[in-house]
Amino acid sequence: MTPILAAIADDFTGATDLAGLLARSGARVSLRMGVPDTPPSDTAAFEVIALKIRTVPVADAVAEARAALAWLRSAGAERFFWKYCSTFDSTAEGNIGPVSEALMSDLGTAQTIYCPAFPENGRAIFMGNLFVGRQPLAESPMKDHPLTPMRDSNLMRLLAPQVTREVGLVDRLTVARGVEAVRAELASLAAKGIAHVVVDAVADEDLGIIAAACRDMPLMTGGSAVAMPLPALYRADGTLSEEAIGVERPAIGAGRVVLSGSCSAMTNRQVADYGARGAPVFRLDPLVLAEEGPQAALDWLGAQDLSAAPLVTATAAPDSVKRAQEKLGVAAAGEIVETALAACAVAARDAGARGFVVAGGETSGAVAKALGVTRLDIGAEIAPGVPWCYARSAGEPIALTLKSGNFGAETFFADALARLEAA
Ligand SMILES: Nc1ncnc2c1ncn2[C@@H]1O[C@H](COP(=O)(O)OP(=O)(O)OP(=O)(O)O)[C@@H](O)[C@H]1O
Numbered sequence: 001m002t003p004i005l006a007a008i009a010d011d012f013t014g015a016t017d018l019a020g021l022l023a024r025s026g027a028r029v030s031l032r033m034g035v036p037d038t039p040p041s042d043t044a045a046f047e048v049i050a051l052k053i054r055t056v057p058v059a060d061a062v063a064e065a066r067a068a069l070a071w072l073r074s075a076g077a078e079r080f081f082w083k084y085c086s087t088f089d090s091t092a093e094g095n096i097g098p099v100s101e102a103l104m105s106d107l108g109t110a111q112t113i114y115c116p117a118f119p120e121n122g123r124a125i126f127m128g129n130l131f132v133g134r135q136p137l138a139e140s141p142m143k144d145h146p147l148t149p150m151r152d153s154n155l156m157r158l159l160a161p162q163v164t165r166e167v168g169l170v171d172r173l174t175v176a177r178g179v180e181a182v183r184a185e186l187a188s189l190a191a192k193g194i195a196h197v198v199v200d201a202v203a204d205e206d207l208g209i210i211a212a213a214c215r216d217m218p219l220m221t222g223g224s225a226v227a228m229p230l231p232a233l234y235r236a237d238g239t240l241s242e243e244a245i246g247v248e249r250p251a252i253g254a255g256r257v258v259l260s261g262s263c264s265a266m267t268n269r270q271v272a273d274y275g276a277r278g279a280p281v282f283r284l285d286p287l288v289l290a291e292e293g294p295q296a297a298l299d300w301l302g303a304q305d306l307s308a309a310p311l312v313t314a315t316a317a318p319d320s321v322k323r324a325q326e327k328l329g330v331a332a333a334g335e336i337v338e339t340a341l342a343a344c345a346v347a348a349r350d351a352g353a354r355g356f357v358v359a360g361g362e363t364s365g366a367v368a369k370a371l372g373v374t375r376l377d378i379g380a381e382i383a384p385g386v387p388w389c390y391a392r393s394a395g396e397p398i399a400l401t402l403k404s405g406n407f408g409a410e411t412f413f414a415d416a417l418a419r420l421e422a423a
């Protein structure tokens with residue numbers, strides 16, 4: 001069918017997060033990894049393209065996002081969603097703002113909204129300031145992110161240097177007055193030439209109002225949660241006519257592997273929890289990898305019983321990440337680890353692994369690409385924004401869960417494995 005909403009996500013975990021929240025509605029959600037190299041076919045009501053453009057040079061991010069937009073438009077889509085991180089992960093150059101402006105220009109639209117709020121995961125926006133739980137973004141563990149350290153909490157200040165046109169705000173007081181008040185404020189800002197509008201939201205009720213006010217904008221941007229109310233809104237007025245459908249879960253073979261390249265505070269706790277349960281763990285050190293490559297990890301993995309779901313992890317505390325980055329450079333340290341974890345994923349698959357738990361957006365991009373995954377079906381949610389997904393790799397059905405760095409409970413790895421057996 002012609003897509004009712006088509007989304008472009010800047011990383012792979014973000015894409016499964018969005019696809020998972022849209023799939024809560026029961027509507028069919030199709031998730032493609034990268035821009036397909038064949039014309040659209042078998043498109044769903046909700047189409048999501050996952051890119052790996054959060055930290056690439058601005059020109060590359062813009063070019064890839066434009067290619068994704070062109071593909072989605074050729075499928076007939078008219079409403080688009082640009083998905084980035086609920087912690088607004090970006091640098092002074094981009095890539096959130098430049099991609100928005102490129103998409104707006106291609107769509108011929110003069111205004112869009114920015115709403116990364118995700119209340120279920122503790123992300124709230126008030127007076128344009130983003131909070132992670134009770135902490136302002138810049139005081140949260142995101143200040144130490146290996147690739148996009150967030151050192152300001154104000155979304156307008158973060159966005160302004162990334163865009164060429166003016167940035168404004170629809171604050172919570174307006175959102176609390178309802179759908180018409182939000183629409184009127186957006187129109188008044190548009191009349192003043194304000195193209196980029198941050199919208200406050202602290203609770204799911206706010207997101208319902210914002211989604212209802214913006215549902216027919218050619219382009220909305222944000223985290224996954226502001227898109228979550230859209231399927232119900234489209235169903236209520238008949239735009240979405242299909243009934244809820246169930247995703248058929250393919251039979252998944254027995255081997256499991258856990259791969260962690262996220263260095264978030266939560267992933268550090270998840271790795272510790274999994275180790276404390278007695279799981280077999282191999283720790284990657286970027287400095288050793290730079291000297292010796294991933295062979296030791298591959299040898300270790302080759303000797304493991306995959307029914308015990310061994311963990312290969314580079315997850316480390318901020319001081320240790322900083323040491324590796326000082327020696328190797330930020331991008332090289334990241335890439336060395338991603339390459340090693342991707343090699344482990346392929347080796348594990350070749351040794352019989354069929355269930356993959358992966359932590360970290362960049363890491364997930366590297367792993368999914370190495371496994372040759374091009375399309376995913378969305379299955380059961382393990383934690384808010386983290387579903388199991390089904391795909392094929394080297395002709396075999398596999399299950400993958402791609403966990404955003406900060407998502408999931410401390411027990412996430414064990415939770416994910418248990419959920420897969422129960423699905
Ligand atoms: N010990 C380490 N030292 C330096 N860099 C590391 C180390 N371990 C992992 N990395 C790199 O840090 C980056 C972590 O980014 P990734 O997107 O995978 O996780 P995340 O940002 O926590 O997840 P998300 O984007 O989903 O929130 C990757 O490029 C990874 O290769």
Ligand SMILES: O=C(O)[C@@H](O)C(=O)CO
Pocket residue numbers: 011013014015017018084085086087223224361385404405
């Ligand atoms: O929005 C989030 O926090 C996640 O989906 C994400 O993008 C992490 O990479």
